[in-house]
Amino acid sequence: QVQLVESGGGVVQPGRSLRLSCAASGFTFSSYGMHWVRQAPGKGLEWVAVISYDGSNKYYADSVKGRFTISRDNSKNTLYLQMNSLRAEDTAVYYCAKDLWKGEQWLVRGGYFDYWGQGTLVTVSS
């Protein structure tokens, strides 16, 4: 069965960096686009970033553009989120999520999340 397991969260001071990881199993990781979605405590969901199945295309929400970098290692079935210049407003549970569509279909139909990890909490505080 599909499993997504995030790690790397913790408490970090404003302006510092953190890297999140998401280990995937139970599906052909290299065939699917992958996303990061976050949820501030007691708040709603916010899409953060997406990467294509081969890593060639990456897109970001305006709120994190220029500060966060999404990447993947298909040989390790792992998704990453490098977060730099962290702010208090980045405090949230960060979920990795698998896109519903694979391969070339993702380019045209992508953007729905059919499996999610359990999330990892990032707290930005001095």
Next chain:
Amino acid sequence: EIVLTQSPATLSLSPGERATLSCRASQSVSSYLAWYQQKPGQAPRLLIYDASNRATGIPARFSGSGSGTDFTLTISSLEPEDFAVYYCQQRSNWPLLTFGPGTKVDIK
């Protein structure tokens, strides 16, 4: 940016009743809308995509309808496990994705 609004913010119902949740987009999203369910302490779960297609394993009591700017998620008869927060999400502006603020369905 496409803004999604959901109503009501909270819906108080009893098990067995019908739930009707609304999602409205600030501009047309065609049929590119999904619904998710989230229970406390859990990750969201995909219920409906492309406005009316049930995701794998989702019970038939969940149905979605609408197109353009107005969408509805209907739960035909609430089960105890259906009390949760429901979010709509658009992919019309792919790859820029947005969620609605959510509707909480709680027990009356």
